[in-house]
Amino acid sequence: MHLVAVISVAMISSVLAQDTALFLSGGSGVTGDSITSHVTLDSAVEVQGWSMGICHDTANLDVTAAQDGPTTMIINGGGPPDFNELNVLPDGVTVGVVISFVGSNALPSGTGYGLLDIDYQLTGVPAPRGFPIDATVSFCNTLGAPAVDVVIVSGGASLIPDQTNAFIQIIPPPDFCLDLSCEGGVTDSILTWNECTPFDYVLVHRDGDLIAMLDAGITEYVDAGLDPGTYTYALLGVVFPDPTSAPEVVSAICETQIIPITADGVVPTAGHYLGGTEVTVSGSGFMAASDTEVTIDGQILVDLVVLDDNTATGLVPVALNGIGVFDVRVVNSLGEATLVGAFTYGFIRGVVNGDSQLDIGDAMYLAYYLFVGGEAPDCLEAGEVNGDGMIDLADPIYLVTYLFRNGPMPLAPFPEAGLDPDAANGLGCDP
Structure with missing residues (x-):
């Protein structure tokens, strides 16, 4: 009696140590599409039956049908199982299978056995230009009364298999648009664009002529080696929603100028x-x-x-x-560009001796001009340092006081070169 018990325990332990795995397949489509999810089995042991529940995202999926997979249909000597209870519920599907009550047939170890196919209608509606909806389909132990467990039966033992769930992705509805940006350069036009929905291909026209046909995924085109001038570009984005529908075509237009130098x-x-x-x-x-x-x-x-x-x-x-x-x-030989009135030739007040830098030499130059018959400054207004409207002894004194006794600085323009802010009343500057 004890020996039989030990043998039985050993047999069950041996079965429990084996691997079994259930898989759900996913898919993708747009709202209203139908997707079939396949339940498949990999098993390293002989299988006599199974039960399971398959739940789904009820907010985004509806079950429209469920049927035996290709393996289940011929599992019992080429025919259906002795017991096969398949139920479609509002929130999922349950199934219980006994291949043969008398043990005459079983599913040998193997991979990729097709146990069940479930058809789902995609009811969720993603926002246009938004993210897809990932609707789950998953094995579960919560359906039915009493609830149906997810088990694989082998050697009279109920095994809990590894379970791989899936997503059915609901893709946002096509929202075709083409946001085009064009930039001209010295010899090239650069075209870039954003696509609401990826195009199957893009046609690029320049001034009415087709110059490029671009594959899906390309969002920039450089039209190089252009002569100076203005160019008009038209882009046509082409999408085939499905193999039987006419293509959707979206266009955008822009203009560039090729200026050889700026x-x-x-x-x-x-x-x-x-x-x-x-x-x-x-x-x-x-x-x-x-x-x-x-x-x-x-x-x-x-x-x-x-x-x-x-x-x-x-x-x-x-x-x-x-x-x-x-x-x-x-x-240059390709063209020219002009900055109108961009640079000012000016003078620096107090700088009179021809070296464009204020120092004691400028004070001495003014003194020589005033008292020794030296040459007049090229720019008379530069010698009028203290703002009294004339050049006299006060101006060289003003300069040396600024340079050596921390006196006030000369009036504008100083210390940078510029024009006389009161030129109408000044002495003039005509170097």
Whole structure:
């Protein structure tokens, strides 16, 4: 008696040690589609029967049908099981199967056995341009009264199998749109776009001519090597919703200008009429040709260096036409760009001796001019330091007081070069 019990326990323990696994398959579709979820079995042991419940996300899925899988239909010597109870409930499906009451047939060990197929209608409605809905289908022990357990029967023992659940994804409805952005450059047009729903392909037209057909997933196109001018682009995004439907086509239009060279700014914006101020000019296309020049009032910058396609530096030459506001031009064989009135040739009040720097030499220059017959300053207004409207002894005294006794600084323009803020009442500056 004890021996029989020991043998029985040993047999059951041996069965329980084996692996069995149930799998649910998922799928994807749009609202209203029907998806079939397949229940399959992998087992390393002989199987005499099974029971299970399969629950689903009732907010987003409805069960429309359930039927035996291909294995179940022929499992009992080529026919159906001796016992097969299949129930479709509002919140899931239950099934109980005994292959053979007399043990004449069983399911041998193996993989991929098709036990059950369940058809679901996708009822959830994702928001347009939103995220998909992941509706769950899962094995469960909560359906029926009494509840049906998920078990595999082998050797008279009820085994709890490994269980792999699944999602049925409900895809947002197509919302076809094409947000297009175009940017012109020196020689290239750059087209970028966003797609609400990925296109199957995109057609690119320039001025009415087809220039490219792009595969799905590409969202940028560079139209390179263009001549200067204005170009109109039309993009057509094409989507085939399904193999039997006509394609959906969405279009967008944009325009670009190809300007071979541009000028955006100059720093600093003012310098002394004697020249020597280092300036940096920014823009684009500076290296599109090898003959780029930067000029102020028609004169090329001294020691001009084109650092890269967007930057050039150099020293301002001596003013050709006196003080005032002048254009900055960037020019090469592909074109030119002008910054109108971008640079000011000015003077620094108190600087009169020709070296563009205020020091004691300027005070002495004024004294020589006033009392020894020295030359007048090139820019008379620069010698009128204290703002009384005339050049006299008070001006060199004003300068040395500022330089050596912490006196007040000269009036504007000072310490940077600029124009006389009260030129109408000044002495003039005509170097």
